[in-house]
Amino acid sequence: MTVHPGARDAPPAAPVETGTPSRPRSRFEQLTAMRFFASLLVMVSHAAMMPRTDNALSWFGRNVIDYGHGRVGFFFMLSGFVLCHAYEAKFARGALTYRAFLVRRVLRIWPLHMLVAVPLAAWFLWRIGTEGLPIVVANLLLLQSWIPMYDYFASLNAPSWSLSTELFLYTMFPLLVMLSRRRLQVLCAGLVIWSFVAPAVLALAGYGHVMDENGAVGFGYWFTAINPVMRLTEFTIGMVMCRLLRDGDDRHWLPRWADGAAIVSFVAAMVVFSSLRERIPDIFFNQAFYLPAVAFLVLALAEGRGRTSRWLAGQRTLRFLGETSFALYIVHSPILRRGFDVYYRLDAPMPLVPFAILLMGLCVAVGCIVHSFIEQPMQRAIRSWLDRPARPSPA
Template sequence: MRTMSHEDYLDTRRFPGLDGLRALAATMVVFYHFGGPNWTWLSGWVGVYLFFVLSGFLITTLLLREQDRTGGISLSNFYLRRVFRILPPYLVILGGIVAFVVLRGEFHERGFPLALKFYLTFLNEFLPSFADGRADNFFSGSWTLGIEEKFYLVWPFLLVAVGIGAARRKLLLISAAMVTLLALVPLTSGGWVLGDSRVAIYRSSIHYFILAGGCLLAILLHYRRGYALLKPLTHPLAAIPVVAAFGLLNTNLDGLWTQTRQNLLLLVAYAVLTMLLLVVLVSPGPLRWLFGTTPLRFVGERSYSLYLLQGPVHFVVVQAVPGLAPHRTVSAVTVFLVGLAIADLIHRWVEKPLIDVGKGLIARQEARRAERGADRRPAEPRTGPTPVVF
């Protein structure tokens, strides 16, 4: 057993262990919403923060490796990838929900004339909660998409701006920009100490802090000096203390949340432990193998649609089997399995085909640029292929 070299990390095209982490995050969220009191120990509501750290890490890794490969970052390519990755499942699921409530004559009752203004502009987290007296519109969980999309309207531009300097100065410049970004978070927060409220947190800027943490991890791992700081965690035995610490916090977060009222410290600690867990999962070892197994990868690759589907699937399941209305283990398992089956169809017939369309558009765009001779900059020496994180 040994640590992973920086060269081996840069040569890694895909991180299969991260698919398993996506699967864990989606499962936690479903069981938090529908599993009842037997699953409160899992603190499943924090599963969204696993998604945030993962998203920041993967997106930034893709951009940094593109910069190494081509000498620059194409913002148009980035946004084409995001559009064809995010929008098709999102719009298909939202459209299905709208069609469903229209057929039931509940379009106005469930507040969709107002809700669509938020959902179609990715201002999801600012939509007044259905808990305020409105009927559930089955799509309130999409608030996390509003957070991510606004973050990625800003972050790639910042990365391009600070990445112009000499290669040996890039880590310093990018890290300084990241520290500045994180330092501004408390000034814009909707409230750090949130007591027992899980609704008030929707509008808190802590989410941007956690997304930025994933970005910072990608920067540290990409450059040799930063990687040297984290290299000890790539040893297989490092997984033991990291997983133990993460599991201990994850399973006790609900109690600590209400007892200590140190919500800021708890969420920051959770983000940091998730970052360390990502280092373990991209490194060779038993944990990466476990999280990269076929069943976990299957769920992880469909986790985006599964996450968005959980609300409408629960409603339909309860309509079909009223006995599943109480939140308990069998209810959560049923919602998970039915949601996963539908997510698989969306993955096969919508998500993957449209991702391929996006890749085709990017390839044709690059070919036209090459023909026009628009990009004559010599590519920097490449240490490894770009990862498949589309």
């Protein structure tokens, strides 16, 4: 099975000015840098799942880095944090409308999605025929994550399911951001509880595993991993943490060493998973299992007080790679899939692990090129068009 996560707003978005005088750092550069490592984890988990033979790469995938869709919660949580940080004040003073916000966010993710999805859709229709048209339409309109069928939510460029989910989060954000701090916290607490209750109920109902008894991706996987409403939990946690940091003035929620500890705990969660996957219904790993580690990681890095945060913030190359993470997310799955197809057609011309490393390096390089020469110019043009002065109405 190949399940592809990876959408976000925070990853495609540029670092945002904080506008908070009590905090000396003017940008969340450490979070930008961390986006690259999170994208890398997702890509490596996909690479590990694609080989057709049992080998060191597939062993690593099963026992260390599998379930990338659980860790994609980092991006949803970071998206809620960054959007709240960037837009809450604008909504509060009436400087931004619901419609204008949605237009900007859709134009942030949809053009690059179409750049990859359209050629894949043309190839898919040529191979499948017109019976594949509903799948193509759902994918191009970013509606696929609402459909609990693997052929839909994993169609074309499979990681785009998370863009579909992110689009739902965009529609909810203007409503959530107008809630008082207490009401948002109550909602967040309810969603966290639901994120643990839902998998338990599904497990009791016989939907506790990603794969059903026939080897197909089951309903429980869609409900806990792909379903946009379930992903609202991580998004809302990100918003709550943003408000905690902003409203806390000089209060520090975590010690200085917490950012390093958060990264260690995040990696440890991946390793612990391998020892628990046979004992716990695996749909718990789609979201619930990683919630504490992801929240700890985002909050610790957002505070930015420790040596790890300062080191990440000071690495110009890592910050650039973090800014390219949306492009990497968009392009990596087609490259990996076609690359492994060529590998097997050529009867494995070299050991698989070195080939996979070279292929992932190619993904990173293509992501950098797409970001620098397509995504950035396109976004500058879009911003220029959106920010153009309104024409005066005729007298």
